[in-house]
Structures are given as structure tokens and as C-alpha cells.
Amino acid sequence: MKLDVLALMIFAHALADYPLQGDFLARAKNHTAPICGVPWYHALAAHCTIHGGFVGIITGSLALGLAEFVIHAATDYAKCSGRISYNTDQAIHIGCKVVWASILVI
Template identity: 45%
Template sequence: MFELVEFPPLEWLSALKVLFALCIGHAVADFPLQGEYLATGKNRRFLIRMQDPARPQSIWVVCMTVHCLIHAGAVWLITGSALLGAVEFVIHWAIDVAKCEGLTTFNQDQVLHVLCKMAYVGIAWAGML
């Protein structure tokens, strides 16, 4: 199998490469791969305000799930760890719901996502994965 990065990282430079790759994966999944439909569809509060019959409030669960699966896939592809992909799915869901519910800002949301990536790399580098 082709390895984009060494995972788990064995030295600090490898750890930085993994973190960089995870941040790139996050940027791609959160911006071009999300698109307008998922960005608005995953936000329950926005859907309520829109009152668009073509986008009922109930679609938010599906849109949020698809968005988080894209992120989980990016983490899994980069690290080769299905476990980290599953962890990313759950944590990304929680962080994005908090943002969509107005509990965090856009910047706080992005910082939390990067902190998760840093934690994945740290846990793997420490040999706990």
C-alpha cells in the first residue's frame, strides 16, 4: 500500500508531516468537499430560519453525517487507521453540532479540529495507538 506519511510517526519530523497531511485533509474536506448544500443542510437552526420546503429541517442529520464521514475518510486515508477515522467521525460531529447550535464560533470550531489532529499525532507518536 502506498504510504503518504509514516504512521504511526517514529520521529518528530514524521509527526509534523502527519500533522501537516491531516490539516490538508481537513481543509479539503471542510471547504471544497463540503459545498453549499452540506454547509447549509447540516445546520438545523439555519434550516428552521430558511423554511424552504425543498430543504426540510430533518435533512440536517443526513447532511451532518455525510460531512463527518468525509472527514473520517480523510483521517483514515492519511493514517491508515480505521479507529482514528471512527474517532474523527464522532468528534467532528460533536464539534460541528456545537458550532451550528451557536455554542462556538467559526474560529473556535477550526481550532478544535486542529487540536484533534494534534492529539491523534501525539497519541500515535507516544505509541498508544
């Protein structure tokens, strides 16, 4: 596993999930309680694009960036649906970073 890449992805995750998400995206991406006039899927896609972009830039892999986008979207959708908890959501996100860093050494 590339520990330097993993550390950067975890840092980027914290940055993207907290200050770069903010209250607007956190509320707007929730399909169960959408903000009037804001399509929830636009907000969710924007949030996941930030995450996927960070992974792609840090790993140098478009494929891993796209994988992050898709899995992050599915995970956040499940969290907003009440199917998984906040802690499970975060565990999946960090687990993905471990997988991406592991793939880089294969």
C-alpha cells in the same frame, strides 16, 4: 508527533471543510435552519464521514477515523447551535489533528 501525518491531515481538513463541503452541505447540516426535505443529520453525517475517512486513510487507523467522525460531528453541531464560534470550531478541528498525530508516536 508525526509532522508529515499532521501536515497531511491539516491539508485534508482544508479540502474537506471548504471545497468538498460546499454550500449545500454547509447549509444542510445545520439543524437550526434545515433545508426543506433534507434531513440535517444525513448531511452532517456525510460531512463527518469525509473528515473521518481522510483521517483514517492518512493515519491508517480506523479508530482515529471514527474518533474524528464523532468529535467533528459534536463540534459542528455545537457551532450550528451557536454554542461555539467559527474560530473555536476550527481550533477544535485542528487540535484534534494534533492529538491524532501525537497518538501515532505513543
